[in-house]
Amino acid sequence: MSSADSEIPESPLAAATSLMGTEDTDFEHRMLDIPERGWEGWWVALSEKVNPIVIKELRQSLKSRQFTMSFGLTLIAAVGWTLLAISLTVPRIYYAPGGPTLLAGYFIILILPLMVILPFSAFRSLSAETEESTFELLSISALSAQQIVYGKMASAMLQLVLYLSAIAPCIVLTYLLRGLSIFTILFLLGLTIVFSVCETALALLFAAIGHTRLVQGIVSVIVLAGLLVGAFGWTGVLMNAPITEFVNPSQEMYIGLFAGGTVIALAISLVLRAAAAAIDFPSENHSTPLRLRIFGLTTLSTFWMIFLIFASEDFSYGNWTVCIAFILLMFCGALITGEYGVISPRSQRTLPKTFAGRVLLTWLYPGAGLGYVFVVVLFAGMALTFSGIELGFSRDNRNGDFSVSITSAFLLCYMIIYLGIGRLLFLLIPKSTPTRMLGSLTFTIVMLVFGHLLPLLIMSIAQNFRDIDYKWHQFSNVIWTVVQAQDELAGSNVIQIDPFSQDIGVSLVIVTLCAALIFGLNLLLSTRDVLLVRISAPPRVREEVGAEETPEPSPEDPFAPES
Numbered sequence: 001m002s003s004a005d006s007e008i009p010e011s012p013l014a015a016a017t018s019l020m021g022t023e024d025t026d027f028e029h030r031m032l033d034i035p036e037r038g039w040e041g042w043w044v045a046l047s048e049k050v051n052p053i054v055i056k057e058l059r060q061s062l063k064s065r066q067f068t069m070s071f072g073l074t075l076i077a078a079v080g081w082t083l084l085a086i087s088l089t090v091p092r093i094y095y096a097p098g099g100p101t102l103l104a105g106y107f108i109i110l111i112l113p114l115m116v117i118l119p120f121s122a123f124r125s126l127s128a129e130t131e132e133s134t135f136e137l138l139s140i141s142a143l144s145a146q147q148i149v150y151g152k153m154a155s156a157m158l159q160l161v162l163y164l165s166a167i168a169p170c171i172v173l174t175y176l177l178r179g180l181s182i183f184t185i186l187f188l189l190g191l192t193i194v195f196s197v198c199e200t201a202l203a204l205l206f207a208a209i210g211h212t213r214l215v216q217g218i219v220s221v222i223v224l225a226g227l228l229v230g231a232f233g234w235t236g237v238l239m240n241a242p243i244t245e246f247v248n249p250s251q252e253m254y255i256g257l258f259a260g261g262t263v264i265a266l267a268i269s270l271v272l273r274a275a276a277a278a279i280d281f282p283s284e285n286h287s288t289p290l291r292l293r294i295f296g297l298t299t300l301s302t303f304w305m306i307f308l309i310f311a312s313e314d315f316s317y318g319n320w321t322v323c324i325a326f327i328l329l330m331f332c333g334a335l336i337t338g339e340y341g342v343i344s345p346r347s348q349r350t351l352p353k354t355f356a357g358r359v360l361l362t363w364l365y366p367g368a369g370l371g372y373v374f375v376v377v378l379f380a381g382m383a384l385t386f387s388g389i390e391l392g393f394s395r396d397n398r399n400g401d402f403s404v405s406i407t408s409a410f411l412l413c414y415m416i417i418y419l420g421i422g423r424l425l426f427l428l429i430p431k432s433t434p435t436r437m438l439g440s441l442t443f444t445i446v447m448l449v450f451g452h453l454l455p456l457l458i459m460s461i462a463q464n465f466r467d468i469d470y471k472w473h474q475f476s477n478v479i480w481t482v483v484q485a486q487d488e489l490a491g492s493n494v495i496q497i498d499p500f501s502q503d504i505g506v507s508l509v510i511v512t513l514c515a516a517l518i519f520g521l522n523l524l525l526s527t528r529d530v531l532l533v534r535i536s537a538p539p540r541v542r543e544e545v546g547a548e549e550t551p552e553p554s555p556e557d558p559f560a561p562e563s
Contacts (some may be wrong), residue, residue, distance in 0.1 A: 097179025145280035208278035229548035270438025336371030338440025369526030383408030422517035475507035
């Protein structure tokens, strides 16, 4: 055997490189290694982020009979409306603007798939994982709960793009027929898309809540009814709105759209993360990302409202902001006070280890008591911010109207009382109880209803159902107490030592004392969650992590040509 025959044959890759006239090392690096720089690295990272749920859901949806029928009917309706509208407006269409009428019809056609079919399809897609017993397989796979939810959301958004691309030529036709500006078309189309995205995110959250067939049936009826109401409501707005007036938008309008867009984007992120937490294992740490998003949403909303107050020099927005924040944080707090409070050892390794970290970050970790303190402190910080701004606005105002301050004080006390009572009662319920968070929300709503109706019913019976005035016995009635306090403040034209009546003063004292007592008791019982400390990883886990961070060098290719 000759020496030439005994040589190792050249590898196909090396032969290809020699034929292409490139360097061996450079070609092998580009073909085999993961790119680290340039657009190739970005492309690889982006492709890795697209999880298999998107591909699976998109293939199923595009092959489904529902998508075929809805997409086909949308195209037929768009073409039919185009022919009908143009034929009815000839010959007036040659000299009169016909864009607004045609655009209204296209939006009515587009609202049905975007605001009803797509959100309900996403709802059914996530609910079907439980009904068909495929959710357990997804749970034990490499996919996380967040990937599952975001994958279904991305699949719905891809379908939304398909519907928009189908009707886009028709919408362009409305601009050519005059009577509309580019801003008007983009503004109305953008609002429709935003409503569709919000409804889809909420539909996924409702689908994640229902784990049993009975709950899913009830929730599906609620979701479908809500989608239909939203679609008909937006249709009525489009039919009656003066859409031809959005021709020259002002700078303030652009700022308002940007502010609303940032708040809505953060709210959608919160809703999707909550949906992922609802379908994941209870022992995982979902409290930290959810509370961070709640904190970010509250802070961002406060910033934009302060910006609006200083720009318009009108503090009347402060009352509305505090009241809306109270409703939303009461809803979040009712869910948080029903948390399981169980954290896995793997999640416990991520707890803060320094004293400053435990002081500042412990309130973000699992535990109903920690969540209760977090919600209360968050609303208190927001209320103090608006009260301080109101004090600056009212420094030279001789009527002394501090309605935001007194409203914030009452609402803060009511939040402490109602959420605190719910949290104390749920300490008696085992943590393994299913639908614990939903039960906490239901119990808070029941307490609010009885707190409003029971004193009112007692006073009505005592006075033979005649007209009754506000008395201190109604201190548990949130709405009547706050409205009565604001009316009495508005009726005082000069600064008074005691601008309130005796009944409002007694109610303020009662709710303040109750709030201090309940908050102190809850804070004392939260020490068990505060004393939860960080644990170190087992030696085996540390060895595996160290092995992944420092991989062994790969052996040289024996078939590689010698340099």
